Amino acid sequence: MRNFQAPGRSAIYASNGICATSHPLAAKVAIETLEAGGNAVDAAIAGAVLLGICEPQMTGIGGDCFVLIKPAGEERVIALNGSGRAPKAYSADALRARGLSSVPVRGVDPVTVPGAIDAFCRLSADWGKLGLDRVLAPAIRYADEGVPVAPRVAFDWAEDGPDLQGDARKFYLLDGAIPKVGQVFRAPGQAEVLRRVAREGRAGFYEGEVAEDMVTSLQAMGGSHTLEDFAATACTYTDPIAGDYKGTELVEHPPNGQGATAILxxxxxxxxxxxxxxxxxxxxxxxxxxxxxxxxxxRNRFIAEATPRLDHMLSPETAAKLAALIDPNRAMAAAEPLSESVHKDTIYITVVDKDRMAVSLIYSIFWGFGAGIASQKFGINFQNRGAGFSLKSGHPNEAGGGKRPMHTIIPGMLRKNGKVIMPFGVMGGAYQPCGHARFVTNMVDFGLDAQTAIDAPRCFSGEDGMRVESGYTEKVRAELAQMGHAVSLSPEPIGGAQSILIDDTGILIGASDPRKDGCALGY
Structure with a gap:
């Protein structure tokens, strides 16, 4: 039991359904969707699409998603890959010929075709109960009427807003200025796009006027994107991968996501x-x-859409050899820096309904405000997911036409004795595999409940050295520095997480990260 005299939050206990996500309006809409007769898929789509309005710097309809689903009455886990592809004419040779050693982070070069809307349409058709018109209605209303900017959103907007270019400044600034806490953000252009998707399904986005707006806008900036690239976009069902940790099994999305990194x-x-x-x-x-x-x-060597050595990454022998390289008293040199970019911006939502269908869904435009550009008519903010490609010749993740780049976003689930016990996710870009591992070890090795495991301080050794949150003592920071780590206090919270425990008693227990504006809600 937590200390009720100390700052913190309680987990949420409910019987019929829970949603945990990074913005309270999205959690509320998801629960209302369940109460209206929808299932966990309906609720997750409703909440996720709304998050693109509540947290436009993190996600939106110009982005990608990955989903894990546990159907009602079953224990199997189904994976849906909603990541888009580079345009057919995309060429690593052409980028290298311009003197580039990596794909640029901003502008038209890193823009891949958005995959999330296709995935949401497929999920709704295959697994939902209410239909897209009902599921998208809340996001349409909030996009028209507006959403007050929440504190963490304002914090991120201030950092990412200066990277907005061209038409994106018109759609994502208020009178040319970065919105402040409490100011209302509206997206009527996106509301109209969602109305068309509600009526026409994926054709409302990938064909007709909306697709023409996206393609015309990208071509005007020098992009090679075509209407055919958009029309050909299709999500794919895949088989999850999994690894056991002391009796708890971590279930992850297969590549092109980086979930195998967490298992390793x-x-x-x-x-x-x-x-x-x-x-x-x-x-x-x-x-x-x-x-x-x-x-x-x-991960940097192997993970790509077609990963050549996935079995090698997941084998116990590989892990044993790598573990033997660790000096318990001294930090090793950092691994070779990434040539492809990694991000820290995304949203995560998880829902479990009364029939115990469970959804773990992550949805992102990659960096803050993605490529920093938007379509001229509807204001669709384009992801910069192509910055996840490598320009190293012959690399499995080398940029190429029609390819999916290595993705950082990974939804997770935990199983025990063959039974799904918890959908969960940890936002934070490159941090995510480390975040998954820390969440699991916090619970398995240290006996923490999910909310306490989420609240606990974090650290991460990445390309900026070892960043630690303020929850670590000065003594620990000094000792880590003495061991050779390049230690610094993280200027921002490291990641964000949500989870829902499906308890043996039949109760659902939701947890949500105080590092974000969101919460868990149940009924």
């Missing part, structure tokens, strides 16, 4: 007695950082 990291951590360490002390932070360096190095 846990496989490495198995070789250390984390439970004997101080959960927020020096030794645990050090071992986790070293495991992350090794796992991310493998």
């Amino acid at each position: 990291m846990l496989n490495i951590l198995k070789h250390f007695d984390l439970a004997a360490m101080d959960p927020f002390g020096t030794q645990r932070a050090h071992i986790e950082a070293e495991a992350a360096k090794l796992a991310y190095d493998a």
Whole structure:
């Protein structure tokens, strides 16, 4: 039980359904969708699309999504890949010929075709109950009427807003200025797009006037995108991958997502007695950082749409060899820097309904405000997911026409004894595999409940050195520096997380990260 005299929040207990996500309006809409007779898929779509209005710097209809679904009455997990592809004419050779060693982060070069809307339409048709018109109605209303800017959203907007270019400034600034807390953000152009999707399905987005607006806008900026690229967009069902950690099984999306990195990291951590360490002390932070360096190095080498060595990444032998490289007293040099870009901006939503259908859904435009550009007529903010490609010749993730780039966004689920016990997700771009591993080890090794595991301080060793949150003591930071880590206080919260435990008693227990504006709600 938490200390009720200390800052914090309680988990949410409910019997019929719970949604946990990063904005309260989206959680509220998801619960209202369940109460109206919808299932977890309907609720997750309703909440996710609304999050593109509530948190436009994080996500939107110009982005991608990945989804894990546990159907009602079953324990199997189904994966849906809603990530889009580079235009057919996209060429690594052409980018290299311009003297580029990596795909630019902003502008038209990194824009891949949005995949999320196709995935939402497919999910609704295959698994939903209410239909798109009912499910999209709340997002349409809020896009028309507006949403007050929440505190964390304003914090991110101030950082990312200066990167907006051209028409995006018209749609995502208020009178040319970055919105402040409490100001109302409206997106009537997106409301009209969603009305067309509600009427026409995916054709309302990938064909006709909306597609023409996107393609014309991108071509005017030098893009090679065509109407054929948009019309050909299609999500794909795939088989999840999984790995066991001391009796708890972590279920992840397969590549082109980076979920295999989290499984590899846990496989490495198995070789250390984390439970004997101080959960927020020096030794645990050090071992986790070293495991992350090794796992991310493998990710950088292997993960792509067609991963050549996935079995190698997931094998116990690989993890054992990597674990043997870790010096418990000294930090190793950082892994080779990424040539492709990694991000920190996304949203996550999870819903479990009264029939115990569970949805774990993550949805993103990659960097803050994506490519920083938007379509001229409807104001669709384009993702910069192509910045996840490598320009290294012969790399499995080398940029190419019609290819999906390596993706950082990963929804997760936990199973125990063959039974799904928890959909969860950890936002934070590159941090996500480390965040999944820390969430699992917080609960398995240290016995923390999900809300406490989410609240707990975080650290991450990435391309900027070892960033630690203020929850770590000055003593721990000094000891980590003495071990060779380039330690600094993180200028912003590291990631954000949500989860729903399907308890053995039949009760649902929702947890949500205080680092975000959101919450868990149930009924």
